[in-house]
Amino acid sequence: MGLLDVYLNQQLVGQLVHDKRAQSFSYGPEYLKSTTPLPLSRHLPLDSTGENPVFTDAAARAFFENLLPEGDVRAQLVRRLGISKENIFALLNELGGDCAGAVLLLPVGKNPDGAGNYRPISEAELAVELVNLPTHPFLADDKGVRLSLAGAQRFTVL
Numbered sequence: 001m002g003l004l005d006v007y008l009n010q011q012l013v014g015q016l017v018h019d020k021r022a023q024s025f026s027y028g029p030e031y032l033k034s035t036t037p038l039p040l041s042r043h044l045p046l047d048s049t050g051e052n053p054v055f056t057d058a059a060a061r062a063f064f065e066n067l068l069p070e071g072d073v074r075a076q077l078v079r080r081l082g083i084s085k086e087n088i089f090a091l092l093n094e095l096g097g098d099c100a101g102a103v104l105l106l107p108v109g110k111n112p113d114g115a116g117n118y119r120p121i122s123e124a125e126l127a128v129e130l131v132n133l134p135t136h137p138f139l140a141d142d143k144g145v146r147l148s149l150a151g152a153q154r155f156t157v158l
Helices: 029-033 057-067 071-081 088-098 123-132
Strands: 002-008 011-019 022-027 103-107
Touching: 002 088, 011 029, 011 088, 022 029, 022 057, 057 088, 057 103, 071 088, 088 103
Parallel strands: none
Antiparallel strands: 002 011, 002 103, 011 022
16 A cells, blocks of 8 residues: 655645555545645545545545646656556656646655755756757656656746
């Protein structure tokens, strides 16, 4: 069984659980007691009765899979990581700290780093990145594959 903590805007909201090829998600009790809890999605609603439902594979997969890149970018990513494109949990385990938007998925107990960072590159390094873009679209660094920008779009900020 695998677990990932799910954060929204740096606040722990719940956990994604992987068990026997299926995912489930539930909000954490502390988050539900907070003054302004927000649902991650209208398909993962907060229960007005105070119950904490467990969202099964279909609902969890529909939301969390959409945090990952699609098409050719995903194909390149899974080849580079050696993970099946169908193994959403493994992909989120590798890339969940670098998802598009305000949602992060991190190993249990690892807190999000809200500071952010960037690595300036020279014009020569940029030229090399642009030449290699079709086969190396993520501006990977020494720590491994990172999605360069929200949504893993094929562009670089100058």
